[in-house]
Amino acid sequence: MAKRRVPSPDPATIRSGDTGGWTAQLGGSRGDDLRRSGDGRSVAVRVRPGAGRTRVGGRYEGPHGPALIVAVGAPAVDGKATEAVRQALAGALGVRARDVTLKVGATSRDKVFAVAGDVGERVAALRDGSA
Template identity: 45%
Template structure:
């Protein structure tokens, strides 16, 4: 899975598609290097952090948590990003699996 439960929440590896026409979680993909990523598309352009903010908002909505609980920890300008979500990691993982239709 592209996420792992950590001590205080969940860490999620996301492959972003900015200017994707809609805001949505498109499932899970295993890349050629064997790494799994959560595929996410957002309408926002990758300018001035707008796409990162849109991804954060999409994750918070899908997981039912406040915006302050979702934080970008790596990959601010990269296509593959790491987000950390604070809360009950097991419950967050179940919600994310449902949102990704796993």
């Protein structure tokens, strides 16, 4: 079954500050790709499945803002890569895997994870190469 495309609204009809019911998931001045939510922090991730080894680090300018690159050996089939990313992200940030949950992007390479705890500085260090 083909995906149904939803047309973008005409920019002339959008009022200032109107997002059509959508709000920015990410952004901000300090963490760029981090925003506090009720359950911790949102972390934008760019997935590279099928890599030779698991690696967490690097920056990618994605649709959710600057994202942390996570390369995993798992294939992008049946959620295997997403689960491998969740495990790798938890290990790199020093939290339990159950504290990392997928919020956006189940079938996309660009994902947003919610991470319990204050991991903003660690994510910024991994993303910007100062780790």
